[in-house]
Amino acid sequence: MPETQDQAENKEIARKYPEEVISEGNLDLIDEIIADDYVEHNSAAPEPLRGPDEVKEYVSMLQTGFPDIHCGVEDLIAEGDMVVRRDRATGTHEGEFMGIEPTGKEAVVEGNHIHRIEDGQIVESWAQNDVMGLMQQLGLVEPPGE
Template sequence: MTITETARNRAAFSRFHEATNTGDFAVIEKTIDEVVAPDVVFHAPVPMETTGAQALKQVWTVLLRAFPDLRVKAEDVLADGDRIVCRNTVTGTHQGEYRGLPATGKTVSYNEIFILRFAGGRVAEIWGVVDVLTQLRQLGALAA
């Protein structure tokens, strides 16, 4: 992997990250189409029937419906070869149905870590660990 390829991967990651913080699904969807491989392999607890880039789009549909003000702050971003690792803090206000829970108006703040593998300048594989336990506790779905 050359420095140019690593820089290209970082630029693609930055574009995706910036798009997710617009809160605009059309912008996020367009960016996914541009920087994520259509057949991306998504290793994360995604409770849906779709695969590839469509699964990623569905994740954002669900998240923005539930948390329209969702923001993802990249706390650490590390690049090595064809991989980028990002540790994030996610915040938002629960204003729509999420995981069967009607809107509560409560705010959430939870952590996640994602590893992205790039091929040909596009995200080819994603691994994710999301602190859903904290998220659900803050929403009142689980006892503290």
């Protein structure tokens, strides 16, 4: 079945978040693509992120911990008002991150995200990132069996 114009536009919005906001540091874009009543259910956060300001804080935390962070999109799949995004982030842990002092180690984290998009803005997201793999790469957790 061919992709609709809305699905193509929704995929573009979902792509902008990792590539332009996280990788390029364009925090102003958050106000354009994240709805005021946005909610993100993130496996790495104890409470949902709510609204553009909390998203800016989250992205700033990522950029502080990994100043050279690059997040590339591997797959985008759209159906209706939903977009599934699979991405791969790389970076060097050179700043404090989640209370963890810099280790200087490079890390790769893969993640899966589902976004619900209405009227050109992301209104809700569900995020699953390989946080355990990140902690292992930073030397904070022993891999199983070692």
